[in-house]
Amino acid sequence: MSMNKYMHPKNIYKSPPNFKQLAIDYPEFREFVTQDITGKVGLDFKNIKALRALSCILLKKDFGLDVEIPLDKLIPTIPLRLNYILWLEDLLTLTGNTEAIKGVDIGTGASCVYPLIAAKKNKWQMLASEVDNNNYIYAKNNIEKNDLQDLIEVVKVEENVILKDLLKDDKYDFLMCNPPFFGSTKELRSNANSRNLNRPKPKNSFCASTVEVVVKGGEVDFISKLIQESKILETNVKIYTTMVGHKKSLPELKKLLREVEVSSFKETEFCQGNTTRWGLAWTFITNLDLKKCLDPIKLVTKPKKNKDPLTYIFPFSEVDELSLNKARDCIIKLFEGLEMVLQEVSRQKNVIRYFVTAYANTWSNQRRKRRERLRNSIDNSSSVSENNNECEDNNEIIDKEAKSPGKRTNEDHIEGAFVKKLKISGDEGGAIFFKFIVSLKLHDDTIILEIDCLESYNNRDYLHQILQYIKNHLET
Structure with a gap:
């Protein structure tokens, strides 16, 4: 079921893209659309090339970005990425500063999609980190291709580097992260962690390298390390945020946030298409209450009316x-x-x-229970009569139990x-x-x-x- 109605109110993709119009306007996209006998134009989401073409066309059409994405790397879904950016905009309004914003993107990927959208749309200055060498090269080329070197810097880091060796003593308004969600390649199977064995298979084709989606310990260990390092840096970053792929990860992560004594934290949902992801934000600034940030879903969800007693x-x-x-x-x-x-x-x-x-x-x-108690009482009485001559002591015991108000009867x-x-x-x-x-x-x-x-x-x-x-x- 599509959850587009729960997307951020400012998300331009609340109404899905018109594939027919995109095919007309962008000839390079035309080969990936199909038309059924009713004339409806659609897209094969199992085709990796079609997914890449869609992401690239949306970036070009809606943000004026020319992006190259290799087929063996993570292909970003643009509505989800925009949901994250719009949530950051909401959080930043709480700081009172909406100009000259400086942000950090941990693990930017080959597309460098978050820094590109943030710089192009909002003129934010971005520092992006990347572990994979090929991703780093593609990200750097995409920045240069769009002439955004003045706003975006991408840094190649070692595998174990998350924050403390990257930020040093610089000050930033926010940090964002789209971490690897899985702890092993086995978890990549859609039903591996599902409580419902009949859960339908994903409609989109899987398109990412293992290093981008798998990390030892999964997202909980990765984000936990991010939280621990944020405790060291504290107010060097005003607002720390991360995406969370599995709802079951949230309780443990929120418990850790309380343990490191953050000033406040906030969670949200990113709803788009058939996918839900979660966002988690925290801060160490004492006078910054992130819970005051409005939840986009609550803006479109009508509160349930309380029924009268x-x-x-x-x-x-x-x-x-x-x-x-x-x-x-x-x-x-x-x-x-x-x-x-x-x-x-x-x-x-x-x-x-x-x-x-x-x-x-x-x-x-109650009627059935009364009938059962009555039958039990009759059966027990018959049983007592049949065995009456076998042991005289039985009668004495039964009489005592019948006369004693403290004893439990067959009604129990x-x-x-x-x-x-x-x-x-x-x-x-x-x-x-x-x-x-x-x-x-x-x-x-x-x-x-x-x-x-x-x-x-x-x-x-x-x-x-x-x-x-x-x-x-x-x-x-």
């Missing part, structure tokens, strides 16, 4: 000052009968609130016993099945019950089932 009016013929407590006692008795745990949240003159925790679904299929089926054990253990671990909030209110001579979901346990079906159980037992 479910309500029930207690069938009291008369309501007096004691009615609220009577309603409370009824509800407590019902919920305790369902093996639920109540925790009082607040108590006022006309309102009482509880958190209610269920450790299993004990409210559904397996589910109930399991629930009781969970209750004793408290709210720890994953034992909680459902949790909701209950309010009892005295309003206009009526007692109103309200039940509502908690954010972490949002299941309206359970609420309706529980409310129906309450009605069934209070109206009988």
Whole structure:
């Protein structure tokens, strides 16, 4: 499903490129488009040459850049790159400085696409680093071909160099990085790390060299090293940023940011086509709060409307000052009968609130459960009769159990016993099945019950089932 609607509001590619018009305007692109029987013009995204042609044409058409990209190197998708640049623009507005911007691009690649767009579009001065010698040569040629040597400097670095040996004592407004996402060539397979074995194969052909997309330890180790080195440089760079290829990497990276005591950090999503990537930014400047940067996705996503709680009016013929407590006692008795745990949240003159925790679904299929208990009771009675003459002591034991109110009867089926054990253990671990909030209110001579979901346990079906159980037992 295309996620173009979630792209940055300023991204010119929110409406996909018109391949037919591009083929008309750029003859070198024409050989890569196809036309179906309906007349629709498309592009074969499995064709590496077609992908390269598209990137080069978009750079030429929309930015006036003439770029050469080898087929055995990473071919950049321009909408994603522009999303990153636009996010940097948003972050930089927080610094109060929007002119004479100096930035750093770690691992610029053969296309040198980020510095080229940043210099051409915004006149930013860029320092770019590159490990691969062939990429370095192509990047340098692309800078010279577009006459941007005054704004872009590309530096060849050793494999283990990320920041500290590159920046020295210079000051920069921002740093950006598109790191290798994978820890091995095995991870390059689309389904290697997917939780869904039926995940569809990528629509685009893979086009990159191993050194550009694979690094020992994967993106987490690479970005972790970037974060550790940023701690050494601290305010030499106002805002550090990186792209993240896998959402599962974010928790560990954010934990590390807290450990190195950054002043603030911010994450975002880069949505384009059928691909989502994530951005992570941090700073050591104490008066710079990156969380104030607006999230582009939230600008286009309508907030969900909170649904009203479910309500029930207690069938009291008369309501007096004691009615609220009577309603409370009824509800407590019902919920305790369902093996639920109540925790009082607040108590006022006309309102009482509880958190209610269920450790299993004990409210559904009540008729079936009663029939099962009845059958078990009959079966057990028959069994006792058949064995009555075998051991007289059995009768004494049964009589004692029947007379003792503290003993559990056959009503305590397996589910109930399991629930009781969970209750004793408290709210720890994953034992909680459902949790909701209950309010009892005295309003206009009526007692109103309200039940509502908690954010972490949002299941309206359970609420309706529980409310129906309450009605069934209070109206009988």
